Amino acid sequence: MLHDFFQGLVDYQFLQNALITSIMVGISAGVIGSFIILRGMSLMGDAISHAVLPGVAISYMLGSSYIIGATFFGIFSAALIGFVGKHSRLKNDTAIGIVFSSFFALGIILISFARSATDLYHILFGNVLAVRDSDMYLTAIVMVIVLLAVLLFYKQLKLTSFAPTMAQSYGWNISLINYGLMFLLTLVAVTSLQTVGTILVIAMLITPAATAYQLTNKLSLMVGLSTLFGVLSAIIGLYFSYSYNLPSGATIVMTAAVFFIAAFLFSPSKGLIQQLRKERMYEA
């Protein structure tokens, strides 16, 4: 099986593209995801990754690159969620739920007009084995932007994730930093469409980061580990997808979930088993 996969990698360019793209998505999502979960923005991440759908559809109709339309709708939905939350007494998660489901529904309608049902299926669930060169380059550019931004603004991201009010008392523009992060999140969500599809993008963002969180108490290490789990999930998931002819999004996400379950149970510091052992020690 493993041999077939490697042979496939040598023989088929589509498989090479798929692997490289998945790895790059794993890296970008792992890095951004760490900050998303620490800021309690997981639901926001899910919302943005769904809300890009109308942008994809409109871009397709106009024949332009889907990244522009998708990014626009990603940022627009984030702003709209903020607006609805601020000008109503609704809780934030309700505002998120309303905005993203509406955008998603709009996206489905637009795609149904523009394309066949098969295309919709691919957008929803990903089709990494059909990644074009142009998609791969786009993913590479996004990865470089994400890595550069996090490297340059690591300090800002760290403090605003930990204590936004403290950052504000330093005179920092925290909403600018917040929207910057949402912009990066949108870019990652868009490039993840190909590999895992709209519905499962959230898993790439938060599952490797949550796995890393279980294993360390140091932010820089968490970001590193999250990236590692993102990449491993991409590679292993792609292997199962290719070998057993399964949708790549599902196999990648399931792999990430297996890593999480292992960390959830067996983490030396925060794992469930360790916690139970400690409790028993106190009882004794």
Place this chain on the structure above:
Amino acid sequence: MKTIRVENLSVAYRGKIALQHVNLELSAGKLTGIVGPNGAGKSTLMKGILQLIKTQSGKIFYGEEPINKQRQKIAYVEQRQDIDLSFPIDVLGVVLFGTYPHLRMFQRPGKQEKKLAAECLEKVGLSEFSGRQISELSGGQLQRVFIARALAQQAEWILLDEPFAGIDATSEKIIIDLLKELRDEGKSIVIVHHDLHKVTDYFDEVILLNKGLIASGPVAQTYTAKNMEKTYGSEIAQTMRVGGVDFAT
């Protein structure tokens, strides 16, 4: 030393007035308490001074300059409940945040900053906890870590919002002694406070609030039964007196 001056500060949340037309000057080099009933706008005043919230009106000056230009001179210690204790960071890392306002945009804290942070942690007596995850600390220790963070900021002023909330008496004593020591070394300290038993012990000056300024000044002249009646209403002030609250006169 420069004072903080508040001119005509008004704040409203969703159309409800939280604070109206506050004019006051905070004296430098003193320990000042902000006192008033629940919902009097104590925290709001502090956040308003620091321009952390939207205000209806008002100007805040540090010396003669608008406060926005001198933010690094004023450290803000927010309520402990607003801090995410599950964040992957150790104690020294939190203190290190204090050095951030002095760093350039892309600059990371280096050796010099880490040395300063370690010194500040020593000052609050928590050097041995340097590498601990913050969730392992008690409430009182955590509060001292945040004070160390304020020291690392090299601020002239330290503003603390309810630092004694949910903290045992021993820890509270350690913290107030630390704050008095810092005052004696020339820092100016402002505290949002709700326990009226300690006002005369703790503070040099007091600000009495109830949706507006009732009175402010040295404790001896300000923390009077008459002013407390104005702040809390006569019935409650009477109950306090029976309950053993020491007013200044």
